[in-house]
Amino acid sequence: MNDQRPFIIIIVIFLVGLVLLTKLFMIQVVDDSFSRRAERNAIQRVVDHPYRGLIYDRNGELLVYNNPIFDLMVVPKEFTVKDTARFLSIFGIEKEQLITAYNAARKYSSVKPSPLIKQISTTDFAKIQDFLIDYPGLFITTRSVRSYPTPIAAHALGYIGEINGQQLERDTTDYYEQGDYVGLSGMERFYEDELRGQKGVKYKMVNVRGVDKGPFKNGAYDTASVAGTNLTSTLDRDLQLYGEYLMQGKTGSVVAIEPKTGEILAFISAPFYDPNDLTGADFGKNYTILNSLNSKPFLNRPIMARYPPGSTFKIVQSLIGLQEGILFPETTYACNKSLVACHNHPSPVNLFGAIRNSCNPYYHQAFRRMINREVSSNTFKDTEIGLDSWREKVLKFGLGGRLGVDMIGEYGGDVPSSKLYDRIYGEGRWKYSTIYSLSIGQGELLVTPLQMANLAAIFANKGYYYTPHLIKAIDGDPTRIPAKYRTKHEVGVDAKHFDLIQDAMAEALYGTANRAIIEDLVIAGKTGTAQNPHGEDHSVFVAFAPKDDPKIAIAVYVENAGWGGRAAASTASLMIEKYIKGQITRPALEEYVLAGNFIY
Incomplete structure (x- = not known):
């Protein structure tokens, strides 16, 4: 009996090894789910927001166009800050604002991106872009806000703003996501479907520090955004x-x-009121001021x-x-x-x-x-x-x-x-x-x-x-x-x-x-x-x-x-x-x- 013990041990080791080899073969060759999970950990899905359609007057004069702005996005699980004071100084944000935005993002999802700082101007983006590499879990998405070369017709043209919870619930098309912008009044609201365009999606490879390493599979799964339809208004x-x-x-x-x-x-x-007041980062502040006036400009x-x-x-x-x-x-x-x-x-x-x-x-x-x-x-x-x-x-x-x-x-x-x-x-x-x-x-x-x-x-x-x-x-x-x-x-x-x-x-x-x-x-x-x-x-x-x-x-x-x-x-x-x-x-x-x- 003792003479058979080594033989039994060898058989057990062989069987365990065979099981492990089989499982490894299944993981690496037959079942690609683990590969896909690994890819997801290194892939960043970025929504490509389209430009809204332009609005012209009856004679072809431009009334509304788009200005690019940037949102600083955060993936809470990957985000760390060692020197808070330095971060606040670089990104021009108050500590309370950082905490509130981060907690909201973490509450939404620890692995999905959420906005940390919204509507950063082109000038401010130029100041912060070189520092993004120092902060894992941060990246930039590009959006646009409306601009008015001649600040007129605010009530007719309307304005856009961030979609709220009730509007999201009413969205039967599943087009909108939290943080999207939507027409809230005037032509912007009535012709939202024509003006909004079609979103695109880009997949980017990133390393463990969140640094962009190029498109995933050479952009095979990317889709381009489609700009909204231009409108000619009847206004002179x-x-x-x-x-x-x-x-x-x-x-x-x-x-x-x-x-x-x-x-x-x-x-x-x-x-x-000047419709330019309801664009960009000061939208909320200006809206509150205008809405409080006894003259009721809205x-x-x-x-x-x-x-x-x-x-x-x-x-x-x-x-x-x-x-x-x-x-x-x-x-x-x-x-x-x-x-x-x-x-x-x-x-x-x-x-x-x-x-x-x-x-x-x-x-x-x-x-x-x-x-x-x-x-x-x-x-x-x-x-x-x-x-x-x-x-x-x-x-x-x-x-x-x-x-x-x-x-x-x-x-x-x-x-x-x-x-x-x-x-x-x-x-x-x-x-x-x-x-x-x-x-x-x-x-x-x-x-x-x-x-x-x-x-x-x-x-x-x-x-x-x-x-x-x-x-x-x-x-x-x-x-x-x-x-x-x-x-x-x-x-x-x-x-x-x-x-x-x-x-x-x-x-x-x-x-x-x-x-x-x-x-x-x-x-x-x-x-x-x-x-x-x-x-x-x-x-x-x-x-x-x-x-x-x-x-x-x-x-x-x-x-x-x-x-x-x-x-x-x-x-x-x-x-x-x-x-x-x-x-x-x-x-x-x-x-x-x-x-x-x-x-x-």
Whole structure:
């Protein structure tokens, strides 16, 4: 038995060796999973972020481009710092900031890269790049931020920022990752899918110290990023710039539209801000400052502010009355100030005179005929039926709801129905004397400045409009814009009724807005004064020009500026002259608008 013991030991050793050799053969030849794990430990996956698409104005002028920036990424498991003070000095970071960023990265993953310092400028990157080799686990990724050669149209263009948790959860495409940038407002948000491009991925070999040793397998698995699609906006850079110049120091809106297409030429929300302030490393600080201002510069007034239309709404009343056969050119009423206040003008007036002189008692009496049609023996019920019938006609003018502009956050206006007054006063407890303020564009009637500009386009087009929009072409192709922006909307009023309206609007400038008159250029316009219970009334003006071949329709609201013939009409007139003639020939009027002393 003892003689067999060496033999047994030899057999055991042989079998163990055979097992080990077999396992080694499986690991090295048959099963490559261990090889792949080893490769992963030495391979760095770097996302190649694409450049966002550029945005141009309607004439090919660049509005938005990209500037390269750098993110310092960290792999927590590999990252060590021996001299913290030296690290902080080199990378220009506070100790608390370093600790917070590192802990967040480690919480996310100890082996996956996370940003340690974001949005490093080209200048700062040049200062730190030679020191990266001293710190294992650090590497640089390139991104881009938006830049604006002319700092205008912040509310129309929008801004980008880091995606948040809720947006990541809503991302059904799995395109975005933590730390990605996404459009947050304006065109940047609405056209995010077109602008963002397509990510690429690069795989790099690194040694144990994280030093780049070149592409993995000569880049066989790399994919190139694809830049986003360029957009041509409808904005006219020069007109936008001039409009913001006129509106500096004021609160309000200016929206200008090309009537025949619905293309927005100028989109101004005052007060505005420099869009360059919401780029780069100072985004968070600047956003907090701007968001804290009482002037609310982030409020997108053209689509979010809601005002009474004031006397500009009398044009809509006139058109509905003509179409329904309730009003005729020769329909005449006295300017009876016992019904409603009015300024001094000749009396009585026909429809032309009522528009020219903006006669409040005329529309008080005309609107009563529209509402109380005697279709019911019950006076209260008759008013209810008449109001709802009138409302249906008003809605066709693009009022009472969202127009559908290519921006997120558009508010609808409000055209009251009988249900609203039933809730306020009780069913059968209100009548015409309760709602007569609607006749002159006051009361519960509310519109946005964009809707008012669209009304001006309807008056110019004699009864139709295209949904206002900010996109003219996608990748140079105008047929790629959404179909709804190429669809004509009729308002249900015959074109023949607009002849008198346009003539009266052209003559109205001599009655209520003589500051708006331009030599050799016929403007058709209508002033308004929107009541404001919190202070001075708002100045309102809508217009289009040239009258016989309209190329621009415009609406101007200047808050707390009083009568529409002053601030709003003057501003609109200068904008029209700038767009049509390319220059300003009335410096005194320009100085008047810039001074802003409209209440006197």
